[in-house]
Amino acid sequence: MKTARFSPYLAVKHLILWVAVAVIVFPPYILVLNAFKSKEEFSQTSVFKLPHDFLNFENFSSVITRAHLDRAYLNTLIIIVVAVIGNVALGTMVAYILGRFEFKLKKLVMGAYIAVSFIPTITTQVATFTVVKNLHLYNTIWAAIVLHLSTSVLQLFIYLQFLRNIPRELDEAAMMEGASLFRIYRTIIFPLLTPATATIVIIKTIDIYNDMFIPYLYMPAQKLMVVSTSLMNFSSERSTEWELMSAAILMIMVPIVVIYLFFQKYVFAGIVNGAVK
Amino acid sequence: MVNNTSYVLQKRLLIILFLLVPIALLALFSLYPAGYLVYLSFMTWDGFSPDKTWAGLENYREVFRTKEIWQAFGHNFVYLGWGIFQNALGLFFALLLNSRLRGRNVYRVILFMPYIMNGVAVAYMFNYVFNSEYGSFNTLLRSTGLDQLAISWFGSPKAVNHVLGFITLWKFMGLNMVIYLAALQSVPSEIVEASRIDGANRWQTIIHVILPNITKVIELNLFLTIIGTLEIFDLPFILTNGGPLGASETFLTKTIDTAFKFNNFGMASAMSITLIAAVILVLGIQRLVTRRWGD
Numbered sequence: 001m002k003t004a005r006f007s008p009y010l011a012v013k014h015l016i017l018w019v020a021v022a023v024i025v026f027p028p029y030i031l032v033l034n035a036f037k038s039k040e041e042f043s044q045t046s047v048f049k050l051p052h053d054f055l056n057f058e059n060f061s062s063v064i065t066r067a068h069l070d071r072a073y074l075n076t077l078i079i080i081v082v083a084v085i086g087n088v089a090l091g092t093m094v095a096y097i098l099g100r101f102e103f104k105l106k107k108l109v110m111g112a113y114i115a116v117s118f119i120p121t122i123t124t125q126v127a128t129f130t131v132v133k134n135l136h137l138y139n140t141i142w143a144a145i146v147l148h149l150s151t152s153v154l155q156l157f158i159y160l161q162f163l164r165n166i167p168r169e170l171d172e173a174a175m176m177e178g179a180s181l182f183r184i185y186r187t188i189i190f191p192l193l194t195p196a197t198a199t200i201v202i203i204k205t206i207d208i209y210n211d212m213f214i215p216y217l218y219m220p221a222q223k224l225m226v227v228s229t230s231l232m233n234f235s236s237e238r239s240t241e242w243e244l245m246s247a248a249i250l251m252i253m254v255p256i257v258v259i260y261l262f263f264q265k266y267v268f269a270g271i272v273n274g275a276v277k
Numbered sequence: 278m279v280n281n282t283s284y285v286l287q288k289r290l291l292i293i294l295f296l297l298v299p300i301a302l303l304a305l306f307s308l309y310p311a312g313y314l315v316y317l318s319f320m321t322w323d324g325f326s327p328d329k330t331w332a333g334l335e336n337y338r339e340v341f342r343t344k345e346i347w348q349a350f351g352h353n354f355v356y357l358g359w360g361i362f363q364n365a366l367g368l369f370f371a372l373l374l375n376s377r378l379r380g381r382n383v384y385r386v387i388l389f390m391p392y393i394m395n396g397v398a399v400a401y402m403f404n405y406v407f408n409s410e411y412g413s414f415n416t417l418l419r420s421t422g423l424d425q426l427a428i429s430w431f432g433s434p435k436a437v438n439h440v441l442g443f444i445t446l447w448k449f450m451g452l453n454m455v456i457y458l459a460a461l462q463s464v465p466s467e468i469v470e471a472s473r474i475d476g477a478n479r480w481q482t483i484i485h486v487i488l489p490n491i492t493k494v495i496e497l498n499l500f501l502t503i504i505g506t507l508e509i510f511d512l513p514f515i516l517t518n519g520g521p522l523g524a525s526e527t528f529l530t531k532t533i534d535t536a537f538k539f540n541n542f543g544m545a546s547a548m549s550i551t552l553i554a555a556v557i558l559v560l561g562i563q564r565l566v567t568r569r570w571g572d
Contacts, residue, residue, distance in 0.1 A: 013373055017384050020370065023447070024387055027402045030413045047413050090302070093295040103292055109300065116307040118557055120508050122529065123549040126536045127310035127317060130324075135305075150302045175284065181291045210395045212511060217537075228397040232515065235401055242411060245401060253398040260393045264386055267393065271452065272459040 028253070035059055035246035042243040059247035063234070067248055071223065072230035078141060079226065080208050083148035087204055088197055091151040095159035095193070096185050100171065117153040122213060132218055143218035144226070148208050155200050158273050162196040163189070202263045203270040209256050227252050311553075317546035324542045336547035346548065349519075349526035352438050356509050356527075359442030360502040366446070367453025367498065372483060374454075375461040385458070389451035396448075400515040403444045407431060431517055434524035441512045441525060449505070453498050460494035461487065493567065500563040504556055528552060 034042060036051035038058065064070055098110060121128075128147075137143040166189065174184050212228040219226070225233065231252050238244055260267055318336055322329040340346060370388060374381045391399065406414050409429035418427040430440045464487055472486045488495070510529040513519055519526040519534070529552065536545030 010378070013376075013378065017370075017373060021384065021387050024391060026413070027406050027447075030405065031402060047411065047416055090299045094299045097292055097295045101288060101292060103288075109296065112300075112303060112308065116303060116311075118560060119307070119311050119553055120504070120556060121307075122508060122510060123532070123552050123556075124307070124310040124314055126532070126542060126545045126549055127314040128306060129536075130313065131305060131310055146302070147306060150306060151299055181284070181287045185291075185295075206393050210393075212397050212515075228395060231395075231397050231401065242405065246405070249398045249401050249405075252395050253402075256393055256395060257390065260390065261386070268389075268455060271455055 028250075031246045031250050034243055035250050037243050039241070039243060059244050060251060063244055063248045063251060066238075066244075067230050067234040068222075068225065069227075069230060069248075069251060072225045072227050075141065075224060076209060076226040079144045079148065080205050083145045083208060084201055084204050086145070086149045087151065087155075088200060090149065091155050091159055091200065092190055092193055092197070093185070094151055095156060095163055096189050098156070099160050099163035100168075100189075113151070113153050113156055125213070125217060129217065138218060139221050139224065141219065141224055144208075144211075144214050147214050147218070148204070148211075154273075155204075158196050158200060158270070159193060161273070162193055166192045198263075199266045199270040199273070202259070202266040205259065206256055206267070314546050314549055317542055318550045320543045320546075322542045323540040324536065325540075329543075332543055336544045337551070339544055340547050340551055345523065345526070346528070346531055349523070349531045350528045352525060353506050353509055353527050355438040356442050356445060356506040357503065359439070359446050360449075360506050361499070363446040363450050364453050364495075364498050364502055367450050368457050368495070370450070370454045371457035371461055372487075374458060385455070389455050391448045392451045394448070396511045397515055399444070399448055400512055403440075403447075404431075404516055407440055432521055434521055437517060437521065437525045441509075441516065444512055445509070453502070456494060456498055457491070460491040464490045496563065496566060500559060503559050507552060507555055507559070 030047055033050060034047060036054050036056045036059070037045070038056065041052060094109075098106060132138050132143050132147075137146060170188050170192075171184050174188060179187070209227065211226075212232070215224070215226045215229045216232070219229070231248055234248050235245065317329075319332060319334070320329040321332045321336075374385055378384075406412055407430035409415060409427070409432065412430070414430070415427035418424065428436060430436055468486055468490075469482060472482045477485065508529055509527045510533070513525045513527055514530050514533070517525045519530050528548070532545050532548040532552065535541050535548060
């Protein structure tokens with residue numbers, strides 16, 4: 001093996017990667033240093049100084065109460081759970097129909113999903129806003145849930161690709177035994193799509209957690225704040241109290257990073273699938 | 278098949294039942310708004326009053342006449358410059374990580390991490406990095422004696438878009454890298470080895486063997502980047518609110534302000550349609566280019 005010997009080429013490679021890692025880690029590292037400092041400590045020491053006490057969680061508990069982060073986490077969680085469950089149910093249903101049956105309007109349905117993908121969602125908000133208002137969903141948690149419920153083309157392609165690999169013989173064998181089509185969907189198709197569903201659940205969770213625009217635009221009420229909007233609110237009030245802001249930013253950032261580290265396999269699968277399609 | 282008639286009926290029923298809600302959602306929140314947007318773009322409307330008046334093409338004329346909108350659009354090109362650099366870096370790191378290297382998965386996970394981070398949190402985090410007085414970047418510059426470089430990053434009309442462009446690069450480089458990495462892993466190893474045996478060095482192998490095999494993905498990434506830069510919104514919206522003096526407005530922040538701040542929904546719709554047209558144009562060009570390579 002080459003690696004046993006010192007190779008300058010390899011050393012340069014690692015060096016370059018270390019520089020890149022440093023650039024990525026530097027901003028969050030500064031947050032970690034300062035989130036544990038008291039007000040006096042922050043104003044008296046350099047931002048690069050380690051805090052006296054890494055067990056000083058005062059800033060964090062103060063942020064939770066002042067920014068109402070507990071409520072923000074709960075609202076975000078509710079939106080994620082309901083929207084993701086609905087999204088998976090609807091997504092698998094559409095994929096089952098489009099992947100297994102021939103019918104007249106199939107091309108049209110497929111075309112509609114593709115056409116929609118050409119229109120960046122953020123550009124149509126001016127019109128969507130009116131729809132949401134007229135449906136009386138404005139300033140209710142349902143605005144976010146309903147808007148995240150729709151199946152995206154990306155998701156549809158991931159499901160259709162998996163569905164193609166489920167042998168049709170399974171469906172036919174079940175039909176021979178008299179199973180209804182719904183039963184086939186529920187007991188064969190849905191369970192066998194689980195790997196695709198896992199990817200979609202993770203990607204969708206990250207998407208919804210990180211979304212700022214929908215809650216900002218459709219749910220301005222204090223009691224409907226989600227993580228992104230509560231951070232925006234908190235910042236407009238206390239942007240100068242940096243030790244508090246550091247703690248607040250970390251508390252918004254960390255949960256999704258943890259999910260990512262645990263489920264990286266699914267995240268990468270979703271990203272690569274979506275891009276190459 | 279057993280009991281054919283029952284299955285034909287079942288099939289029809291299932292298609293209707295299973296597609297009902299998804300199609301309703303699609304129609305209500307995607308298709309209808311798109312159509313409504315076109316309608317609104319021909320109207321004068323403040324967003325809440327019951328009457329809209331016909332404006333014809335006036336909104337579009339206004340969009341093309343208003344200098345500030347095109348100045349804001351000009352800022353999108355700064356992001357495009359950073360986006361192209363971001364692509365080059367993404368490809369570079371993908372090539373680095375596509376070899377046998379200790380810890381390559383750890384590197385990949387860390388370099389991709391910014392992409393999954395909450396955008397609002399990332400924006401405020403960089404507020405902390407680039408703040409002129411207490412920011413860690415200026416503190417770093419001062420401690421190395423580069424005081425004159427420690428400017429007010431968000432306060433300088435010249436620098437502000439580049440700072441935002443850099444933050445975009447920081448966040449999205451990993452996405453390009455991961456897509457390139459997947460493409461590189463699908464290049465058959467036999468042809469790479471064959472070129473080595475023929476005496477090509479690393480650089481020649483990359484230029485003449487590996488890159489020609491992934492042109493499609495390079496194009497894809499570039500088009501993703503172009504579309505992404507057309508739609509730049511969150512960062513200037515959260516960090517600078519378009520300032521100082523409109524120096525960091527983008528086409529989309531202008532659009533959103535026109536609708537929700539100045540209550541000019543007709544004009545905002547015309548701006549949205551213009552942007553969608555630009556995106557579709559870019560995608561159309563992509564199709565043409567890709568087809569050319571396909572031949």
